Amino acid sequence: MSGIFNSSIGRKFAMALSAFFLMIFLLQHFAINILSVLSPDAFNSASHFMGTFWVIQYVFQPILIFGVIFHFVMGFILEIRNRNARQISYAKNNGSANSTWMSRNMIWSGLTILAFLVLHFIDFWIPEINTKYIQGDLTGLLPNGDFRYHEELVHKFENPLRVAAYCLAFIFLALHLLHGFSSAFQSVGANNKYTRGLRGFGKAYAIILPLGFIFIALYHHFNH
Amino acid sequence: MNLTLKIWRQKNANDKGKLVDYKINDVSPDMSFLEMLDVLNEDLINKGDDPVAFDHDCREGICGMCSLYINGEAHGPDRGVTTCQLHMRMFKDGDTIFIEPFRATAFPVIKDLVVDRSAFDRIQHAGGFISINTSGNTVDANTIPVNKHDADEAFEAATCIGCGACVASCKNSSAMLFVGAKVSQFALLPQGRIEATDRVLNMVKQMDEEGFGNCTNTGACEVECPKGISLENIARMNREYLAASLKG
Ligand code: HEM
Ligand code: SF4
Ligand code: FES
Numbered sequence: 001m002s003g004i005f006n007s008s009i010g011r012k013f014a015m016a017l018s019a020f021f022l023m024i025f026l027l028q029h030f031a032i033n034i035l036s037v038l039s040p041d042a043f044n045s046a047s048h049f050m051g052t053f054w055v056i057q058y059v060f061q062p063i064l065i066f067g068v069i070f071h072f073v074m075g076f077i078l079e080i081r082n083r084n085a086r087q088i089s090y091a092k093n094n095g096s097a098n099s100t101w102m103s104r105n106m107i108w109s110g111l112t113i114l115a116f117l118v119l120h121f122i123d124f125w126i127p128e129i130n131t132k133y134i135q136g137d138l139t140g141l142l143p144n145g146d147f148r149y150h151e152e153l154v155h156k157f158e159n160p161l162r163v164a165a166y167c168l169a170f171i172f173l174a175l176h177l178l179h180g181f182s183s184a185f186q187s188v189g190a191n192n193k194y195t196r197g198l199r200g201f202g203k204a205y206a207i208i209l210p211l212g213f214i215f216i217a218l219y220h221h222f223n224h
Numbered sequence: 225m226n227l228t229l230k231i232w233r234q235k236n237a238n239d240k241g242k243l244v245d246y247k248i249n250d251v252s253p254d255m256s257f258l259e260m261l262d263v264l265n266e267d268l269i270n271k272g273d274d275p276v277a278f279d280h281d282c283r284e285g286i287c288g289m290c291s292l293y294i295n296g297e298a299h300g301p302d303r304g305v306t307t308c309q310l311h312m313r314m315f316k317d318g319d320t321i322f323i324e325p326f327r328a329t330a331f332p333v334i335k336d337l338v339v340d341r342s343a344f345d346r347i348q349h350a351g352g353f354i355s356i357n358t359s360g361n362t363v364d365a366n367t368i369p370v371n372k373h374d375a376d377e378a379f380e381a382a383t384c385i386g387c388g389a390c391v392a393s394c395k396n397s398s399a400m401l402f403v404g405a406k407v408s409q410f411a412l413l414p415q416g417r418i419e420a421t422d423r424v425l426n427m428v429k430q431m432d433e434e435g436f437g438n439c440t441n442t443g444a445c446e447v448e449c450p451k452g453i454s455l456e457n458i459a460r461m462n463r464e465y466l467a468a469s470l471k472g
Contacts, residue, residue, distance in 0.1 A: 004469040007428055008398075008438040009462055078438050082396035085329050085437030091230070091243055092322035094296030095395065098447035103440060104395055183441040189466060191459030 011078060016187035018071040019180060023205070025064060030209055033216050036153055044147035048140040051128060051149075072114055079107045102179035109176035116169030123156055157220035166217045170210040177206035225251050225317035229264065231276055232324045234333050241333065243322070253313035257300060258283060258290060260312055261323075277336040283308040285450065288385030291392070292337055293324040298389035298448045306387060306450045326392035330399070330434045341388050343434040344402060348386075350430035351423035352406045354415050368414050378412035381405045383451045390445035390453070396437030401445040403431050404457035411464050421471055424464040 004010035032050065035043040050056050095104050102109070131137050142148045157163055181202030185195070226249045234241030248264050255263070258280050265275035281289035290307040294300035300310045315321060323337065331339040356362070370378075382405075390401035407424050410416025416423075439458060446455050 004466075007465070007469075008400075008432050008436075009428055009465045010469065012438055013462070013466060078440075082398075082437040082440070085397035085435055086327050086395075087329050088327055090293055090296065090322075090324055090327055091232075092296040092324070093293075095444070097297050097301070098393060098444040099395075099442035103442035106440060179441075186441045186455065186459050187439075187462065189459045189463035191456045 011074060012187045015074050015078065016184040018067050019184045021067045022071060026209060030212055034212065036150060037216055037219050040150040044149050047149035048147060051140065052138055072110060075107065075110050100179060102175045106176060106179060109172045112169060112172035113176060119165060154220050154224050157217055163217050163221045167214045170213045174206050174210040178203060181206055227251055227315065228320040230320060230322045233336055237332055237334055251312055255312045256308055257310040257312065258308050277338045279338050280308060285309045286385060288387035291326045291339060291388060293326055293392055295322050298326065298392040299450055304450060304452055326388055328391050328397035330397065330436050331388060331391065344386050344388065346434065347403060347427055347430045348406065351426040354410060354419060370413060374412045378409050381408040381457055384453050385451060387450060389448050389450060391436060393444040393448040395442060396440055398439045399431050399436040400439040400458045401449060401453055403427055404461040405453045407461045407464055408457040411460060420464060421468040424461060424468045428465055
């Protein structure tokens with residue numbers, strides 16, 4: 001077992017595990033966000049539950065933060081090692097002859113996602129932590145007695161610049177996943193008779209989910 | 225046809241090297257790429273210049289010695305061929321052709337277009353074999369039953385000629401397709417299972433020590449491989465490696 005994560009295959013295995021975790025998390029995040037369009041009340045209760053239930057706050061939230069940090073730090077490590085493996089580049093390289101743009105630019109789609117995550121943290125996570133754990137207000141209520149979550153969300157999507165930034169980030173997430181989804185299966189050694197079907201499913205996941213997030217952002221922007 | 229060649233010239237391993245332009249006229253479309261370079265070299269020798277150094281041996285696509293990164297692709301624009309099997313009919317009159325060595329930190333340039341691929345030999349020495357008694361009392365391989373499907377897959381993996389086009393094409397200079405093929409060819413057969421655990425651990429360790437990159441699964445290697453070695457071999461090696469790491 002020793003040394004596995006010091007090997008090229010082990011690093012990619014760990015990368016794929018963190019990616020699987022992030023892809024499942026993304027599904028869960030979407031399921032809650034779409035409620036904000038379908039039913040503000042349901043969105044409020046779900047948000048309140050997620051924001052105050054201790055298992056989620058103290059167990060899953062730290063795992064998620066670790067997962068995200070692990071994924072991008074490992075992404076940087078792999079990128080540096082891969083660059084070192086070819087110190088002199090080709091004068092002429094025809095990359096598109098044999099591979100997709102997405103597969104060759106995971107670091108750039110990843111960095112765009114990372115920039116978005118910084119904005120996302122400033123927008124939602126830091127205010128949440130401030131309200132709940134610094135000000136100590138765990139009620140989740142506005143002064144008028146309504147839940148605050150839906151109200152806050154709608155307010156965030158008033159600014160067209162923020163909406164544009166969100167949409168752009170989700171396009172890059174789609175590009176990241178268009179290669180990443182099937183790549184993660186290959187990294188854990190799964191390449192068999194199900195691979196073709198899985199690739200199709202991966203493409204659907206990579207396009208539909210980000211489009212869904214874009215829809216939610218645009219919906220709130222234009223609806224209020 | 226008349227062509228402009230931009231060829232990487234480098235006197236020795238320590239020289240910085242640069243691309244040099246050459247004009248070559250009356251190239252026949254029926255020539256192989258290497259024959260075209262032979263004609264250029266003859267011309268250079270007649271002029272008293274240093275001929276372009278490039279690797280070759282069998283010139284029939286079986287030894288893996290010829291290399292070259294031609295117009296941005298390992299072994300040039302054709303599919304399923306080595307450079308010795310590439311023909312000039314793939315190019316047009318007036319074309320400019322870039323000819324560079326395979327680039328990877330693990331494949332240092334020796335001279336001009338010749339690179340040192342002995343890193344592959346060292347990976348093979350680390351485990352690309354089976355320990356079998358060959359001193360007169362060998363058991364006939366056909367006495368051991370092998371599933372036809374496995375035999376076919378092992379055979380396909382064994383067609384890898386160790387040319388290094390996979391490394392040259394990979395944006396990360398990863399050797400996973402080569403090592404995947406070498407691991408698979410034995411992992412699929414009963415004779416190879418006995419040493420399978422040590423083999424994959426040792427070969428991957430050597431691969432990493434040689435300074436090849438990690439696999440991003442871009443699939444460039446599979447497209448450029450002259451023998452059509454498939455990415456399934458990489459997935460098989462990943463499984464073998466993960467299982468072997470758990471064992472010991
Ligand atoms: C936080 C910013 C992120 C960065 C900097 C980043 C970076 C990277 C990089 C560089 C790779 C390629 C690794 C390689 O094969 O060499 C990668 C792979 C991957 N990423 Fe990300 N990523 C980020 C966020 C995400 C998110 C949010 C998801 C999913 C929701 C995700 C899913 C994936 C998947 C599925 C793979 C493929 C894993 C594999 O090939 O085994 N990434 N990421
Ligand atoms: S896997 Fe293909 S490209 Fe790589 S060394 Fe073997 S034959 Fe050459
Ligand atoms: S010279 Fe032997 S494969 Fe090209």
